[in-house]
Amino acid sequence: MKAIGVRRDGDGPELLEKDRPTPGPGEALVRTLRVGVDGTDHEVIGGAHGGYPEGEDHMVLGHEAVGVVEEPNGTGLDEGQVVVPTVRRKPDGETNEYFRRGEPDMAPEGEYFERGIVGEHGFMAEYFTSPADFLVPVPEELAEYGLFIEPISITEKANEHAFATREPFEWRPESACVLGNGSLGLLTLWMLQQKFDRTYCVGRRDRPDPTVDIIDELGSTYIDSRETPVDEIPADHESVDYVYEATGFAPHSVQTVQALAPNGVGALLGIPEPWDFEIDGGALHNEIVLHNKCLIGTVNSHIKHFEYAVETLSEAPKWLLDDLITTVADPTDVAPAFENGDDQIKAVVEFDTL
Amino acid sequence: MKAIGVRRDGDGPELLEKDRPTPGPGEALVRTLRVGVDGTDHEVIGGAHGGYPEGEDHMVLGHEAVGVVEEPNGTGLDEGQVVVPTVRRKPDGETNEYFRRGEPDMAPEGEYFERGIVGEHGFMAEYFTSPADFLVPVPEELAEYGLFIEPISITEKANEHAFATREPFEWRPESACVLGNGSLGLLTLWMLQQKFDRTYCVGRRDRPDPTVDIIDELGSTYIDSRETPVDEIPADHESVDYVYEATGFAPHSVQTVQALAPNGVGALLGIPEPWDFEIDGGALHNEIVLHNKCLIGTVNSHIKHFEYAVETLSEAPKWLLDDLITTVADPTDVAPAFENGDDQIKAVVEFDTL
Numbered sequence: 001m002k003a004i005g006v007r008r009d010g011d012g013p014e015l016l017e018k019d020r021p022t023p024g025p026g027e028a029l030v031r032t033l034r035v036g037v038d039g040t041d042h043e044v045i046g047g048a049h050g051g052y053p054e055g056e057d058h059m060v061l062g063h064e065a066v067g068v069v070e071e072p073n074g075t076g077l078d079e080g081q082v083v084v085p086t087v088r089r090k091p092d093g094e095t096n097e098y099f100r101r102g103e104p105d106m107a108p109e110g111e112y113f114e115r116g117i118v119g120e121h122g123f124m125a126e127y128f129t130s131p132a133d134f135l136v137p138v139p140e141e142l143a144e145y146g147l148f149i150e151p152i153s154i155t156e157k158a159n160e161h162a163f164a165t166r167e168p169f170e171w172r173p174e175s176a177c178v179l180g181n182g183s184l185g186l187l188t189l190w191m192l193q194q195k196f197d198r199t200y201c202v203g204r205r206d207r208p209d210p211t212v213d214i215i216d217e218l219g220s221t222y223i224d225s226r227e228t229p230v231d232e233i234p235a236d237h238e239s240v241d242y243v244y245e246a247t248g249f250a251p252h253s254v255q256t257v258q259a260l261a262p263n264g265v266g267a268l269l270g271i272p273e274p275w276d277f278e279i280d281g282g283a284l285h286n287e288i289v290l291h292n293k294c295l296i297g298t299v300n301s302h303i304k305h306f307e308y309a310v311e312t313l314s315e316a317p318k319w320l321l322d323d324l325i326t327t328v329a330d331p332t333d334v335a336p337a338f339e340n341g342d343d344q345i346k347a348v349v350e351f352d353t354l
Numbered sequence: 355m356k357a358i359g360v361r362r363d364g365d366g367p368e369l370l371e372k373d374r375p376t377p378g379p380g381e382a383l384v385r386t387l388r389v390g391v392d393g394t395d396h397e398v399i400g401g402a403h404g405g406y407p408e409g410e411d412h413m414v415l416g417h418e419a420v421g422v423v424e425e426p427n428g429t430g431l432d433e434g435q436v437v438v439p440t441v442r443r444k445p446d447g448e449t450n451e452y453f454r455r456g457e458p459d460m461a462p463e464g465e466y467f468e469r470g471i472v473g474e475h476g477f478m479a480e481y482f483t484s485p486a487d488f489l490v491p492v493p494e495e496l497a498e499y500g501l502f503i504e505p506i507s508i509t510e511k512a513n514e515h516a517f518a519t520r521e522p523f524e525w526r527p528e529s530a531c532v533l534g535n536g537s538l539g540l541l542t543l544w545m546l547q548q549k550f551d552r553t554y555c556v557g558r559r560d561r562p563d564p565t566v567d568i569i570d571e572l573g574s575t576y577i578d579s580r581e582t583p584v585d586e587i588p589a590d591h592e593s594v595d596y597v598y599e600a601t602g603f604a605p606h607s608v609q610t611v612q613a614l615a616p617n618g619v620g621a622l623l624g625i626p627e628p629w630d631f632e633i634d635g636g637a638l639h640n641e642i643v644l645h646n647k648c649l650i651g652t653v654n655s656h657i658k659h660f661e662y663a664v665e666t667l668s669e670a671p672k673w674l675l676d677d678l679i680t681t682v683a684d685p686t687d688v689a690p691a692f693e694n695g696d697d698q699i700k701a702v703v704e705f706d707t708l
Contacts, residue, residue, distance in 0.1 A: 101524050106524075108645060109644065164521050165519040167518050167521070168518045170457060253639040253642065262463075274636040277632065277633070282628040291651065292652055292653060293651050294519065
């Protein structure tokens with residue numbers, strides 16, 4: 001079967017020919033429909049994040065997938081059922097407390113593999129197998145957009161964790177700001193618009209730009225961080241109750257505190273490289289304390305968040321999902337899916353259709 | 355009546371002669387028993403924090419008080435009832451949403467006064483008045499130690515907010531570390547020992563030292579931050595599930611992230627001055643995200659936390675409370691209460707006894 005992966009001695013994603021996998025006990029065989037490409041894939045390709053499966057000279061990419069059950073293999077799934085796989089897997093198949101509790105997203109480094117990212121092949125192939133416990137059923141009418149369920153699940157978790165921090169008091173948030181205008185940022189912007197009166201989205205692009213067009217279309221306010229750095233958002237717009245960071249730009253973790261309104265919370269999701277810089281650590285500390293602010297990091301997601309994401313996706317406007325998908329590549333000509341130009345929002349590799 | 359305060363043109367706390375206050379509608383008159391001195395008082399005295407009541411040339415100090423109702427004034431309180439006052443008050447008597455909800459601790463700057471700290475006289479006088487809604491009844495047998503209820507309430511709030519951040523998943527914390535060996539740190543250390551298997555307390559003192567003796571007596575582990583900086587606690591001891599920062603030393607906000615175990619939370623309570631320094635902002639950001647960590651600031655507390663604190667105080671060992679109180683000063687000779695030597699833990703000004 002065809003698969004897209006990286007080789008240790010290769011120079012980027014390439015078409016590989018592999019055997020169709022055989023499902024083991026408790027696993028189903030899934031025929032892949034579509035697989036999305038995101039920033040993590042680019043980090044994996046660049047070697048900045050993740051790691052190859054042990055003993056393998058290559059890793060199949062892809063962790064945002066949607067497919068159809070080809071062989072239920074006695075798992076209770078139905079043949080033809082549309083499913084989306086979660087990403088984290090037991091390392092070398094060995095379970096631990098986090099997997100037992102259904103919370104592999106809370107496992108520390110070393111206690112999980114991530115398909116297509118660290119330790120295990122991804123889903124960017126004509127077929128993949130997965131324990132049925134890690135496959136989330138999806139209504140057939142969402143199959144085309146099912147690749148968005150994994151990224152939406154990331155935001156479901158981030159929101160759950162961030163909002164839980166404000167539970168001990170009566171939080172009345174009105175405004176939210178998304179840092180980052182990639183596909184995750186834009187999906188999140190739409191999600192936050194359902195909950196907040198006013199939203200902002202920060203990018204570094206000149207108009208005209210397809211992401212800024214979407215921000216406008218959503219009725220949100222675009223902030224160009226070259227003109228208004230994140231810590232100056234309160235001066236130029238307003239201090240915001242919620243900041244969702246999806247840039248991986250390290251100064252944003254600190255600037256988020258200044259962008260927040262009193263009693264606000266900032267969710268951090270980016271994964272920057274080491275980077276030394278100077279901050280006013282006293283002012284940062286002081287501001288967090290005197291205004292009851294919170295910074296919370298979240299990574300990955302678990303089954304519940306995927307299930308919420310299915311709901312959320314079913315409510316998303318089709319124009320948004322269509323506008324987000326800027327490239328649909330064939331596995332035999334996959335290069336366009338890994339281009340990273342300003343006209344690319346979400347690239348998809350399509351293996352099959354329903 | 356005698357009062358202890360600071361004058362705009364004075365040079366430190368001094369004995370003032372003032373009129374006994376008259377309770378207004380909804381207020382009771384309280385005869386003061388004891389008032390504790392803490393780090394905030396020293397910041398107020400030094401001019402680093404807070405502000406004088408408008409139009410006044412002096413401010414009466416004191417926000418950790420316990421007293422006895424002298425005139426209930428139709429408020430429903432009983433004459434002779436032991437009470438502890440909360441600290442925040444409506445600015446110029448004007449209410450707002452935070453006071454309406456009973457959550458003045460969540461009010462941003464400008465939307466509250468704090469007795470003895472900002473905008474309103476404190477409790478360090480023979481008598482004070484207070485709205486009865488801001489007086490918390492205390493059992494008579496706790497009167498002597500009632501000055502600890504305000505600081506304990508600060509920790510009740512901090513713990514409530516910090517632990518709420520871990521509610522979305524199954525958190526199984528085992529270890530906690532208190533940064534700071536002042537009276538608040540030591541009280542908190544005892545509180546955390548009721549909940550965590552292993553505790554640590556960070557200070558900068560040579561043995562023999564009365565605070566280190568208390569840490570030992572509590573069965574906790576003393577960490578000298580001159581030998582083990584906070585970010586090296588994992589290397590020298592273990593990474594900890596909960597960090598409670600009560601130092602106001604700005605680098606601790608950043609170092610806390612490194613001291614935390616995966617999925618850990620750090621509560622910040624100190625109030626540092628501005629201070630520029632260099633950090634590895636990339637590593638900080640990355641560590642918060644990849645290990646689901648959280649930093650939460652909390653300030654002040656409200657009625658519920660005072661009520662919890664009464665419970666907590668009733669369970670505290672007497673030896674601890676007695677060891678914490680290193681000075682009991684008379685208002686006519688108050689200087690010893692404001693000395694800040696290594697043998698001082700909690701100083702108290704005693705106006706009366708039951």
